[in-house]
Amino acid sequence: MDYRYRGFYGTAYRHALPAVAPLAQSGVPETVIGWNWLRALSALAADRRRLAAGKALAQEGKITAVYVEPGTITAFLSTHIPFGQRVQIHVPLLGEPKWSQLSSLARSRAHVLADRSAQDALAEIIKIGESRSLYLLPELTDIETWCDCRSRKGICDHASAALHHFARCLDVEPFTLLLLNGRSGADFFAGVDDPEHRSLQPNYHPPTLPEHRTDAFEVYSRWMFNTPPPLPPLPRAPGPLIPDGLPAGTDPAARLLAAGAADRAADILRAALRSPGRPLTDATQQLTPRRDRERLASLPEAPASAAEPSS
Structure with a gap:
């Protein structure tokens, strides 16, 4: 497990994506954001060949769970391995100065973003950022992957499947792209509305969510790789209704x-x-x-x- 962003556990900056339908047989996502995600990754012909390797796994619905936090996508696949396959994809983060610049640029278009759907608003934000060389969509050469299969290829089939599946996730929750680049959608739009918002301040850390959340993989690791604690002792058999606590010589x-x-x-x-x-x-x-x-x-x-x- 990647522990670089462990401080985001229990906050809005670590998000479990909902289950979505697998990628269509055409290999094309349903919305413009998902399509732009795959287009940016396959800008070069060599990248298209590498990215196409795991398309079949994504179309078969092998992805069982996806978690997103700043700079990292963690996906779990159902494969022939007993406990499945885990793959992590790391993308470069947008630094704090760049987030402040992007929020300032989007502030002048706030009236336009407010009237648009989530997909169209994010497409407008991507367009605004690209006009100032602030890229929210990574290229395949910017990505680093780690997979349980230990493949020697730069992008294994499982990582490719996870990238295709994430395009489908963007069809459902487009603002997850902002979170992947280092800023949750709520904090980004709060910074657009308020130039002094705390999310635009240096060394910002999101507040902890009120409800308790436990990472399932950590629970599984503790059960799998550690000795379980001993069972508690059995309770004592019930005694008589009158305890023996009455002092000796008590009146009958x-x-x-x-x-x-x-x-x-x-x-x-x-x-x-x-x-x-x-x-x-x-x-x-x-x-x-x-x-x-x-x-x-x-x-x-x-x-x-x-x-x-x-x-």
């Missing part, structure tokens, strides 16, 4: 009252389990003093003093 009448209270508590709990919607009630509260003395006298080993009315 007091022990009798404690036993009666424990029995009533057990009856109340059993009634609550049988009828969860009904409130807890103690039947002994409805007894008269005389009937309560008779109830105590009927308990086993009841001392005579407990059954006699007090003078």
Whole structure:
């Protein structure tokens, strides 16, 4: 696993892309952003040959999950290997000064971006950036890949399939391209609206998301490569209703009252389990003093003093 951007875990800067339909048999994405992504990667004839190697895997739907964080695409493929194939694709990031420049350029076109769809707005942002040599779409020569297959080729079939599949992901969530270049869509547009937004300040780090998130690959690694902790001890067998905590020499009448209270508590709990919607009630509260003395006298080993009315 690449730990360069570990600080983005649990923030909006590490995003799990939703499941999308595989690449069509024509090999062409459905929107202009996905098409521009593949066109930029295959600008040269040699790049087109290398990129076409994994198109069949993308068309067969072999990609099972895709995660995006600044500068990195992590994809998982279903292959003949028991636990699948993992591939990471690294692209160059747009530096903070360039993000500030791009936000300033887009600010003059904010009224145009507000009226357009996500696809058209991102296409306009790409066009604005290219006019000042700020490129959001990488070329194949800018990309570095790592794959479990340990292929000696620069771009293996699995990495090529992941690049094709990411084009389909851009059809669904186009602003993921901004995140891949180092800025989430929310922070970018906040910087367009506000020149003093914190995302435009040096050494900006996104706030942590409120909900807890656990990386599935880390959980699997802990289970696979570490000794599991010992099981907790078995609970003790339930003892008598009256614990042995009463001090020695306790008056027998007091022990009798404690036993009666424990029995009533057990009856109340059993009634609550049988009828969860009904409130807890103690039947002994409805007894008269005389009937309560008779109830105590009927308990086993009841001392005579407990059954006699007090003078």
